[in-house]
Amino acid sequence: MSDDPTRPGEGDEPAEGGEPAEGGANGSPEQPASVATEPDDPDDDARQEIEAAKERAAAASRLAQDATFTQRLLAALTGTSVIVTILAILSALVIGAFIIAFSDEGVRGTLGYFFSRPTDALTVGFDSVIAAYSALVQGALGGQSQISETFVSATPLIMTGLAVAVPLRAGLFNIGAEGQFLAGGTVAGLLGFLFTGLPLIIHLPLAIAGGLVAGGLYGWLPGILKARTGAHEVISTIMLNNIALLVTGYLVSTTLFRRPDRSDPISKSVEESARFPRLIWWEPSLRVNTSLVMAFVLAALIFWLMERSTHGFELNAVGLNPAAATSAGMNPARVVVTAFTIGGALSGAAGAATILGLQHRLTIGFSAGLGFDGITVALLGRGRIGGTVAAGILIGILKAGGRNMQAQTGTSLELALVIQALIIVFIAAPGLVRAIFRIRVDDLATGQVAKGWGS
């Protein structure tokens, strides 16, 4: 019920809601008092009243304790230690290893005579796992161009990760990073090819700003809907994702966007003056570009905002306990809108980076799930800013390395996605990781235990 941080007072309401019936049954308060001369009735009446009142108070406190899903998720994530995160990644890699082994042709061949010579299956399986994982690491970190590709993959992930992390800290689940990515990318692309002859120093910032504003507005929308009407952000952002996907799909087929010489839905190319310059310009084969710098600059800004500024203090307080934040004079409704607008702008920046830095043209569904990957990144980063940047790079490694793994060992690219999904499963279920590694709750969640003692 109180899953609406903008109306933290709600916990009281059902409790008081019991009042009209009471009042109706017993008449006005003067009435029991006026019959006080009769010894028995008023006492019984009063006792009933007291019982009813106690009950209402208890119901109110029960409801108040009924935290929302996002709040519980936030608490679970921030309460989880880094060790659990690392163990979750390890667990996912181990399960991934089994999948690699069993999907390997050679291993399956040896399984036929597994019971006569089990060592064959083990050796072949072990070799295939080592081959696949070393291809993954090679492909991600094995050389200049591999590292470049890793950062190309990581650039949008860092920003969409932050786009999810900032609202998450305010107790909101931003499923809409995908739509905000599309909105930002589309406007950035439009500005990129609409104007010609502008110098880079004007054109590129203009296109980036367009992406930030478009993404921000597309994030502001579910925020204001939530603050004003209580519309649940998960529902509204899922729907807004679909709208963004369909609208950009339509737009790229219109004459304004579509390349004149092509009949398929692909937009005009972004002008040279609106493209992110390559980061290592003397080595034209390396695709890593200055949008990576933008990602780090934005991350630094967001870090200051979240960890060092009064706005971040307010946002964190609202996310962790909206009732106490309201009580201290903060404004949860404003925080909801701010958090979503910032999240949207970050995702819009990711869209702009992808279009202006890499793809240079709009296609249907150019977001390719990068917004949804932001959810993975933010959860893996436990909603912290530094953690989210690190997680963005890690998932970037998985993505870039996965491609090499497929090329080298024939292990499907989907395996990287499976590992990514498994990491999230383990992150979302810290208890599972603790059970696997026999970490006692006593040892880790000291805060929880501390609350448990005494009365």
Added chain:
Amino acid sequence: MQLELRGITKRFPGVVANDAVDLKVESGEVHGLLGENGAGKSTLMNILYGLYHADEGEILLDGERLLLDDPGDAIDAGIGMVHQHFMLVPVFTVAENIVLGVEQTDRLGRLDRATASRKVAELAERSGLPVDPDAVIEDLPVGIQQRVEILKALYRDARLLILDEPTAVLTPQEADDLFEAIRGFTAEGRSVIFISHKLREHREIADRISILRRGRIVGTADPRTASEQELANLMVGRPVELTVDRSPAAPKDPVLEVSGLEVADAIGTTVVHGVDLEVRAGEIVAVAGVEGNGQTPLVRAVTGLQDIAGGSVTIAGRDVASRTRKEVLRDGIGHVPEDRNRDGLVAEFSVAENLILNLWDAEPFARRASLQFDEIREHARSVVGSYDIRTPSVDTPAGSLSGGNQQKLVVAREFDRPIDLLVASQPTRGVDVGSIEYIHKQLLVKRDEGTAVLLVSSELDEVLALADRIAVMFHGRIVGPFDTPISKEAVGRMMAGADPADVLEDHQPPTQANAEGPPADGATPGGAA
């Protein structure tokens, strides 16, 4: 049955929750376990109920060693526990909840509801805990739900019953009924471990009292001979003042003026009806009343947290309705909310951060939009010292402090700045004796500094000890304020809705109350009724 705990030790990271605890419970005995919050009472009982495993020590039942791996073993051994937070299925009936887990079924696996219902009715009758077996739990008041919990344990043939703070959720009358039932159990030879931090209850029901402090048994007392003062001193570990010394108030100009206040809840029902109330600088006005009679919306409206439906609230001449909560607070209002965990603290924030929760963007804690962490920590260090908040450091999360220290933290935040009006709602709820003493003293200090204090409390003793004038809230309306002294019984009867005219006729002539009051006191008994 005779139960003995020998040398029970339980360590949590950084803390020894139970340190070589020896405890012996005889057959047919009510054994009181007394201790402050965090003394280790619940840990000990959770060990006895198989929820935790002791690091050292053993449990003996009738001289034989008992191994408890989980609550199932404890139940098999005849140990039953009623937790502070009930563990009932809200949509099931009383009988269904009681037989859950040991239900009888016919050959086809169908539940025999009629038999269950009959057996539960018999058990309830026999144990002196009347309850309708077919009532649905969520429709029942808390006091009756507790009976169901007790019956659940009795149905499993518990010979030792652990009651963890059973009276916390009960009205005085319900508590009396519970004590009556407890006497019935012991007459049948059952034993009861009774946990509470209320001294009076131990003296009333316990046959023997063991006092737990910081994980150790620091003494055993006979409730017939030990005084409350002795028990309190043992529990806290130093001499405690159970009563507060206070000088007469010297009230000055009115600070809080409430007139004709109406407050509606979210669905538009009026929950505060035409309340008039005035609190002057340098006095404590208490609003007594059983919880749920409109005190919460009254306080929320007065402190700018909730819109008002009619009437007016002014503080130091400024209208509250036209100002935001932030403006109201910054104008000089301290507000100790009734539920500190819900409204007072962000548990994950550090002590230092919680201490500036309502001044987060004000100088000197913030410059422009930048938080000044040095200033914030420095402030925290000085406040932690002056308000005696026991915390490992100012960076410790507030949620890991004990209840009493959490409350002191809230009190420190609200008291430690210049304020005109202090609104304290249930300021000592769930707080240990030592902290209660401290908070009461601070309230009086604030009053003597010339702050207007509005105290809202359902603890009658607290109201009578602190208030200069007492109003009683019932059904959203206020009677009074009446000048103190006023008899406890009179306030108690008005809390249950009795007409003040009748009550005061019996106990204290209204004319006398007026004569004693200062001439500026416009409120006559029943004036607002």
